[in-house]
Amino acid sequence: MATKSRAAPKLDPQHLAAWRAVLGAQARVVRRVERALAEAELPPLAWYDVLWALHEADGRRLRIRELADAVVLSPTGMSRLVDRIEAAGCLRREPVPDDRRGSYAVLTPEGTALLRRMWPIYEAGIAEHFAEPVGGDAAKLRAPLERVVTANEP
Numbered sequence: 320m321a322t323k324s325r326a327a328p329k330l331d332p333q334h335l336a337a338w339r340a341v342l343g344a345q346a347r348v349v350r351r352v353e354r355a356l357a358e359a360e361l362p363p364l365a366w367y368d369v370l371w372a373l374h375e376a377d378g379r380r381l382r383i384r385e386l387a388d389a390v391v392l393s394p395t396g397m398s399r400l401v402d403r404i405e406a407a408g409c410l411r412r413e414p415v416p417d418d419r420r421g422s423y424a425v426l427t428p429e430g431t432a433l434l435r436r437m438w439p440i441y442e443a444g445i446a447e448h449f450a451e452p453v454g455g456d457a458a459k460l461r462a463p464l465e466r467v468v469t470a471n472e473p
Contacts (some may be wrong), residue, residue, distance in 0.1 A: 341464075344449075347448070347470060348444065348445070348448045349448050351444055351447075351448045352364055352440070352441055352444035352445070352448070355440050355443070355444050356437065356440055356441070359440050360436070361433075361436060361437050361440065362404075362407070362433070364441070365390070365392070365400060365434070366388075366400075366403075366404055366409070366437070367434065367437045367438075367441055368390040369386060369390055369397075369401070369404060369410070369424070370404070370409060370410070370426060370430050370431075370433060370437075371420060371434060372386055372389040372390055372433040373386070373410060373424060373425070373426035373430065374430075374431065374434060376389075376424055379425060379426040379427050380413065380423040380424065380425040380426065381395055381403060381406060381423065381424055382415065382421055382423055382424075383398060383421075383423075383424055383442070384397075384427060386401070386424050392466075401424050404424075404430070405424075405434075406432060407429075408427060408429045409426075409427055409429050409430030410424050410425060410426055410427055410430050411424075411425050411427055412425070413425050
């Protein structure tokens with residue numbers, strides 16, 4: 320049975336260039352921040368993202384799937400990451416009362432302390448490698464990127 324092929328839409332070269340710039344900027348800044356965290360003998364940035372999502376959540380806890388959505392990671396990848404963070408004592412799992420297979424990730428005091436140790440390095444990386452080059456264009460940059468996020472909400 321033959322399937323209809325759909326013609327790809329024409330992409331404006333400026334949109335493609337902007338897309339590549341976003342990807343390149345994100346990759347380079349994250350690499351710099353990751354290196355600074357490693358030099359300070361701290362865990363990778365993904366740990367910060369998980370701990371921050373839990374810190375901001377009601378009750379400082381999220382279901383593993385919600386956590387995966389919050390940090391844009393696959394459920395399998397999140398499960399492995401949660402295992403490592405839990406082994407370090409920075410979060411704990413709790414069962415979901417009405418779902419025998421489900422569990423919450425809950426921020427521990429050790430996780431909060433680690434978040435506080437990581438933030439100054441992350442903040443300095445954002446300031447140096449993102450804020451300085453962006454300068455006064457932050458608001459102009461933020462608005463279209465937020466529209467992209469909103470348009471692609473799950």
